[in-house]
Amino acid sequence: MTFIDRHTSGVFIIAATPFTEAGAVDEASIDSLTDFYLGCGVTGMTILGIMGEANKLTAEEARGVASRILRRVDGRIPVVVGVSSPGLDNLKSLSQFAMDQGAAGVMVAPTPGPAVEDRVRGYFHQVCDALGPDVPICLQDFPQTTGVQISTATILTLTRDCPQIVMLKHEDCPGLAKVSAVRNGSATADTPRISILCGNGGLYLPQELARGADGAMTGFAYPEMLVEVVRTHQAGDADRAEDIFDAYLPILRYEQQPGYGLAVRKAVLKHRGAIACSRTRAPGPKLTATDEAELMRLIARTEANVKELSHGS
Incomplete structure (x- = not known):
């Protein structure tokens, strides 16, 4: 069993949950989507x-999705399972289920509420106590969604105080200075190293890597770009990594539209044959005919840019 740890790096793709036109979980598309991600060379998955x-998702559906993906992956790459919940009992129950099914760790975001430092620290101490010492935790820092700001000082304190917290999913925005601060403040005499994987669609990935991030944890519908950018940057060719990134930038930016990007991502995944239906569950965004035409043009231009880049290499 491979667990996430303080040196985990690479690309952990965040998986969509496919639904049928009727709104049910699409198990066949879960299989095809998992195979698609594996074929793109991702290091791991986050579900x-x-x-x-x-x-x-209902609790039963969440367990079904996790179980099916973990069976399909079959240990080939580590899988992190999101278990955030308003109640610790529910969080603990899903965590235990996921780990029993073969997960590599769990991802936990702070509960909504006042962004008071001692409240955030107290919450994660409770989570660690509930899960026990054997469950690796990825701390999700996504204030745009949770409404909770987590300071660099709190992240570093939790890194020192809670051995289970081995990874930061960094999605604060603007957040490049925070990446630098966490990286420079960890792996010191008194603070252990923490793995940093970055989200926000990969929109700032080259700069995040330059500032010490270990890779990406995001859901861009062209995972092969994330994989190649991280691989090339880690090999020491930052300019080539940015050239690859730039070829995909228009569609990456388009995917990052707040409240709308999930529908775009699912439409791209459907276009690429990864899932059968691009439906999001209600309440959720849906593309218009104009949106679809606009997206298809972006896809065509992206494919042309990538082809030109490949020919020029």
Whole structure:
């Protein structure tokens, strides 16, 4: 069993949850989507996150999705399971289920409420106590969605105080200075190293890597770009990594539209044959005919840009 740890790096793709036109979980598309991600060369997967519409799944559905993906992956790459919940009992129950099914760790976001430092620290101490010492935790820092700001000082304090917290999913925005601060403040005499994987669609990935991030944890519908950018940057060719990134930038930016990007991502995944239906669960965004035409043009231009880049290499 491979667990996430303080040196985990690469690309952990955040998986969508496919639904049928009727709104049911599409198990066949779960299989094809998992195979698609594996074929793109991702280092790991993160499931039941915000992109996975976890808040729209029943407890039974969430367990079914996690179990099916973990069986399909079959240990080939580590899988992190999002378990955030308003109640610690529910969080603990899903965490235990996920780990028993073969998960590599769990992802936890702070509960909504006042962004008071001692409240945030107290919450994660309770989570660690509830889960025990053997469950690796990825701390999700996504204030745009949770409404909770977590300071660098609190992240570093939790890194020192809670051995289970081994990874930061960084999605604060603007957040480049925070990446630098966390990286420079960890792996010191008194603070252990923490793995940093960054989200926000990968919109700032080259700069995040330059500031010490270990990779990406996001759901961009062209995972092969994330994989190649991280691989090339880690190999020491930052300019080539940015050239690859730039070829995909228009469609990456288009995917990042607040409240709308999930529908775009699912439409791209359907276009690429990864899922059968692009439906999001209600309440959720839906593309218009104009949106679809606009997206198809962006896809065509992206494919042309990538082809030109490949020929020029």
